[in-house]
Amino acid sequence: MEEMDGVNESGCSVRRILPEETWAIRASVLWPEKLPDASCAMPVDNGVGVMHFGVVQGDNVVGVGTFMPQQHPDLDGAIGYRLRAMATHPDHRGGGVGTQLIRHAEEALQAAGEGGIWADARKVALGFYAGLGWEVTGPFYTVPKRGPHRLVWTRFGE
Numbered sequence: 001m002e003e004m005d006g007v008n009e010s011g012c013s014v015r016r017i018l019p020e021e022t023w024a025i026r027a028s029v030l031w032p033e034k035l036p037d038a039s040c041a042m043p044v045d046n047g048v049g050v051m052h053f054g055v056v057q058g059d060n061v062v063g064v065g066t067f068m069p070q071q072h073p074d075l076d077g078a079i080g081y082r083l084r085a086m087a088t089h090p091d092h093r094g095g096g097v098g099t100q101l102i103r104h105a106e107e108a109l110q111a112a113g114e115g116g117i118w119a120d121a122r123k124v125a126l127g128f129y130a131g132l133g134w135e136v137t138g139p140f141y142t143v144p145k146r147g148p149h150r151l152v153w154t155r156f157g158e
């Protein structure tokens with residue numbers, strides 16, 4: 001699997017990162033009640049097939065997303081990866097970081113023979129996924145402490 005793609009006009013590139021390299025952005029963006037330490041680790045972080053991608057500018061990780069093997073009961077079983085804890089640092093939002101990360105992960109997973117990705121997406125982020133061409137389907141549901149979410153997904157090749 002390719003580890004890094006080209007550097008874009010903002011000087012950002014995407015690479016596989018270590019689980020602990022996600023902690024600072026997970027804490028500052030997604031889980032403000034936490035410190036940027038091991039409390040930001042998810043039990044799945046070191047699981048088989050789990051991949052952490054980071055958008056990197058210089059020495060700084062400015063966007064993160066974690067992709068884990070998991071099917072969704074309401075979706076085609078070929079959609080075998082779940083996106084977790086996707087976030088861009090506030091200073092870098094709207095500049096294409098999130099798109100760069102998702103497109104890289106889609107290419108890497110498709111090249112690895114996977115069929116698609118799904119996520120429980122926060123209501124505030126639904127427009128981001130819709131803009132990427134992902135499907136936004138089903139009812140809203142509440143995730144404790146995190147508010148309303150909805151299922152988003154993409155099937156490669158559609």
Ligand SMILES: CC(C)(COP(=O)(O)OP(=O)(O)OC[C@H]1O[C@@H](n2cnc3c(N)ncnc32)[C@H](O)[C@@H]1OP(=O)(O)O)[C@@H](O)C(=O)NCCC(=O)NCCS
Pocket residue numbers: 029030063085086087088089092093094095096097098099100119120121122124125126127128131
């Ligand atoms: C959602 C998030 C990851 C998007 O990252 P980003 O780096 O800002 O995304 P991009 O710059 O690639 O945005 C791509 C497009 O989506 C739009 N977009 C970004 N966030 C959006 C949002 N929350 N709602 C609607 N549209 C959004 C951008 O305006 C841009 O549109 P354009 O192509 O017309 O200019 C980022 O806003 C974020 O970290 N939000 C807080 C945490 C969060 O909600 N994470 C998702 C959990 S499911």
